[in-house]
Amino acid sequence: MATAPTATSTKGSLREDLTCAICCDLFREPVMLACMHHFCKTCISRYWRGTQGPVTCPQCRKEFRCRQFQTNYLVSAMVEKVRVTTSDAYIQNLEKQLEETLENHRLRREDHMNNIHRDEDKMDTIKRAGADLQAHIRGEFRALHQILLDEETYMLDHIRREQEEELEKVLRHLESVKAAVRELEENMSVLQQASVATENRVLTEFPQLRPLMLVDVAPEFDVNAFSSKYMAPLQYITWRKMFKSLKPGPSPLTFDVDSAHPSISISRDKTMAVESEHAIPYTENNKRFLQCVNVLAEQGFQSGQHYWEVEVGSKPKWDLGVASKAVDRCSRIKLSPENGYWTLRLRNRNEYSAGTQPWTRLQLRSSPRRLGVFLDCEGRRVSFYDADDMSLLYSFTNGPRGKVYPFFSPCISGSSQKPQPFKLLHYPPVTLSG
Numbered sequence: 001m002a003t004a005p006t007a008t009s010t011k012g013s014l015r016e017d018l019t020c021a022i023c024c025d026l027f028r029e030p031v032m033l034a035c036m037h038h039f040c041k042t043c044i045s046r047y048w049r050g051t052q053g054p055v056t057c058p059q060c061r062k063e064f065r066c067r068q069f070q071t072n073y074l075v076s077a078m079v080e081k082v083r084v085t086t087s088d089a090y091i092q093n094l095e096k097q098l099e100e101t102l103e104n105h106r107l108r109r110e111d112h113m114n115n116i117h118r119d120e121d122k123m124d125t126i127k128r129a130g131a132d133l134q135a136h137i138r139g140e141f142r143a144l145h146q147i148l149l150d151e152e153t154y155m156l157d158h159i160r161r162e163q164e165e166e167l168e169k170v171l172r173h174l175e176s177v178k179a180a181v182r183e184l185e186e187n188m189s190v191l192q193q194a195s196v197a198t199e200n201r202v203l204t205e206f207p208q209l210r211p212l213m214l215v216d217v218a219p220e221f222d223v224n225a226f227s228s229k230y231m232a233p234l235q236y237i238t239w240r241k242m243f244k245s246l247k248p249g250p251s252p253l254t255f256d257v258d259s260a261h262p263s264i265s266i267s268r269d270k271t272m273a274v275e276s277e278h279a280i281p282y283t284e285n286n287k288r289f290l291q292c293v294n295v296l297a298e299q300g301f302q303s304g305q306h307y308w309e310v311e312v313g314s315k316p317k318w319d320l321g322v323a324s325k326a327v328d329r330c331s332r333i334k335l336s337p338e339n340g341y342w343t344l345r346l347r348n349r350n351e352y353s354a355g356t357q358p359w360t361r362l363q364l365r366s367s368p369r370r371l372g373v374f375l376d377c378e379g380r381r382v383s384f385y386d387a388d389d390m391s392l393l394y395s396f397t398n399g400p401r402g403k404v405y406p407f408f409s410p411c412i413s414g415s416s417q418k419p420q421p422f423k424l425l426h427y428p429p430v431t432l433s434g
């Protein structure tokens with residue numbers, strides 16, 4: 001932009017340089033006189049016409065004897081160039097090109113600016129999400145630290161109290177012994193005075209003494225017994241206690257017998273479910289799956305965060321996850337979030353997929369024998385983990401609204417092998433006296 005006026009003025013002065021001083025127009029067939037001044041061939045011829053004798057240069061007035069000039073081809077070519085580049089058509093075309101190019105640049109700039117804004121927005125989103133997650137992680141760890149801190153405080157308080165009790169017992173004994181010593185010393189002093197009195201033959205009768213105090217037996221203190229409660233696997237004991245305080249910790253689920261398809265047999269303690277060759281007699285129930293070989297857990301969830309673990313062992317096929325309370329239990333339905341199912345599935349021993357429509361195939365490094373399912377009702381998230389190393393297998397972020405139940409489908413395998421059960425994993429309740 002800054003160079004444009006300079007270019008114009010250069011061009012302007014060039015045009016002036018190439019202007020004939022006689023006709024004041026661009027040279028036509030420019031010729032050069034011996035004085036190096038240029039004129040149109042016709043202009044200088046006309047100027048000199050009718051002049052007798054020597055002629056002059058109209059510009060510098062130099063005289064020449066003969067009418068001689070030279071055609072200057074270089075100047076001719078330059079004049080032609082200036083003539084063309086200053087023509088209206090040429091300028092119009094140039095302006096059009098300039099406008100078009102400018103418009104093109106303007107549009108591309110707008111494109112790039114939009115890209116910049118999008119990138120900036122993305123960066124903001126990433127930063128916000130990162131900060132939120134950091135706050136979330138800090139909160140989770142704060143909760144764990146608090147459990148440990150509370151446990152430590154509790155244990156330290158306890159040992160301090162026990163220590164004080166033991167000290168108190170000894171202190172009480174110590175004081176009673178000291179009091180007894182004082183009594184004895186007082187009596188001794190009376191006796192000594194009496195003794196002196198007898199020497200002087202003044203004493204007439206035995207002096208009156210204070211009755212002697214009975215001192216309690218010294219309290220026992222067994223340092224080994226005192227420490228044995230704390231000289232223990234404290235970290236493990238604390239970790240076991242902590243396990244009970246985890247939010248969410250593993251939920252101890254049980255199968256809902258009333259929801260089980262007639263081909264599913266459920267153990268007496270309702271923690272194992274296995275497909276059965278023969279239909280099991282059942283009671284009519286609107287909770288029961290009658291088409292697909294499915295079963296739900298008794299525990300339904302509609303708020304908070306929940307986690308549970310299921311052992312699938314080496315079952316060659318299964319589906320598991322969560323199902324909306326409202327799912328149709330009497331027809332054959334494809335398992336997908338649209339139909340109220342958020343599931344992980346296994347077919348042919350090693351083909352894992354997420355229950356989307358169409359299936360999302362998952363490449364797992366190993367075949368998990370225990371699956372962990374995490375349900376975050378408010379966050380609308382359903383995630384699946386290999387419960388052995390807690391590696392994430394898949395996460396639905398368009399999770400359920402409303403009440404859902406843990407869902408299991410043992411899938412009739414039809415093979416000759418003995419079917420393997422689903423096992424709902426319960427962790428032993430931990431009780432620990434303080």
Ligand SMILES: [Zn+2]
Nearest residue numbers: 020023040043
């Ligand atoms: Zn001229």
Ligand SMILES: [Zn+2]
Nearest residue numbers: 035037057060
């Ligand atoms: Zn001249």
